[in-house]
Ligand SMILES: C[C@H](N)C(=O)N[C@@H](Cc1c[nH]cn1)C(=O)O
Ligand SMILES: [Zn+2]
């Protein structure tokens with residue numbers, strides 16, 4: 463059993479240093495989906511590279527070229543880092559992302575999203591705290607705590623940190639394919655900390671993610687926004703058309719109404735059905751993380767299946783809609799509806815897109831509108847499932863038991879991390895998801911947070927995993 467106590471003690475002693483590191487990271491609003499924030503995403507990449515260098519790591523900032531469809535913008539660099547170069551040690555590739563989802567105080571945040579704010583329960587609020595700056599910094603914290611504790615770092619750490627994950631991971635697949643036999647050639651296994659526990663008490667190991675096909679429907683007609691009193695009743699209205707289309711995708715119980723989608727889903731076997739009851743999760747956990755009791759399903763098994771192994775379709779928003787307070791009597795001239803489908807085995811990207819496009823065209827034809835409609839594929843990433851009976855998972859389970867004193871749950875994530883599949887296919891190595899944050903962290907939502915406990919014990923976990931995986935892979 464690895465001798466980890468000096469490392470754990472050092473992590474406890476360095477808490478304030480680690481929180482300050484997270485504070486600095488959260489303060490950089492690295493929102494990858496907003497053009498005007500691109501300099502901040504780049505700044506964040508450089509900040510992260512400097513942190514790795516200050517710990518003695520080597521870093522290359524890889525430029526990924528122009529952003530497709532936004533050619534006036536350069537993609538943010540991918541940070542390729544390395545700590546340790548000992549041929550006698552195993553090499554572990556870790557991935558994370560330094561970009562974040564959009565956030566504005568006016569969305570309903572209780573505090574400024576880019577100022578890490580810690581309350582008396584040890585909850586650290588801030589955009590990116592749990593997704594994914596806290597977990598990325600966990601790897602750096604682990605390096606620092608080893609150095610200060612005088613404990614030999616057990617592996618060579620290869621790092622891949624991208625700045626476009628929340629916006630389709632543009633450019634990353636090509637880089638990984640190019641570097642599979644170069645920068646990543648020594649990697650023995652892959653570990654990613656970028657998802658969440660199912661509840662708040664028990665850690666999990668995650669061996670699958672859903673994919674995400676993201677689409678938009680643009681409806682336009684009038685040459686400009688119009689006065690609804692002057693023109694209402696005389697013109698086809700883009701918003702009216704779009705709402706009809708958006709309303710045709712999914713029913714209030716989450717059933718996808720696009721013909722043929724359900725036929726693509728792998729049938730549930732008895733063997734798989736037996737995996738859900740033992741998972742430590744309750745409807746109360748779900749209601750706590752939802753912030754209310756609006757769950758569709760009545761049992762934990764059904765709820766879990768609909769997160770982990772069935773597809774879902776969500777409506778995200780309408781660009782061009784009048785949404786601010788007040789009562790503006792406008793007919794918007796152009797509106798863009800955005801929606802996505804979380805995909806599962808065996809849904810391939812293109813057949814899903816074909817069904818969605820056919821459905822949109824059929825619904826549009828029913829309207830008989832003189833407006834124009836354009837269907838767009840925004841970005842797509844496929845689902846991934848891994849073999850959890852691999853030493854990579856055995857090592858992580860031992861690390862969880864060591865740090866938290868419990869056996870982890872084995873889960874599949876409802877969210878999407880398309881790079882999991884890319885690493886699996888391009889490197890041919892086992893990929894593990896080892897989350898740090900909990901179900902109540904509100905990733906992508908207002909008041910995103912990471913609990914101090916999850917950050918500090920999570921840093922211990924990442925370091926302990928490196929020791930155990932070094933042993934398991936011998
Ligand atoms: C699970 C991970 N932390 C995450 O949030 N992934 C995003 C990826 C994505 C897909 N389209 C846009 N971003 C997610 O699941 O939404
Ligand atoms: Zn995210």
Ligand SMILES: [Zn+2]
Nearest residue numbers: 559593594656
């Ligand atoms: Zn993430």
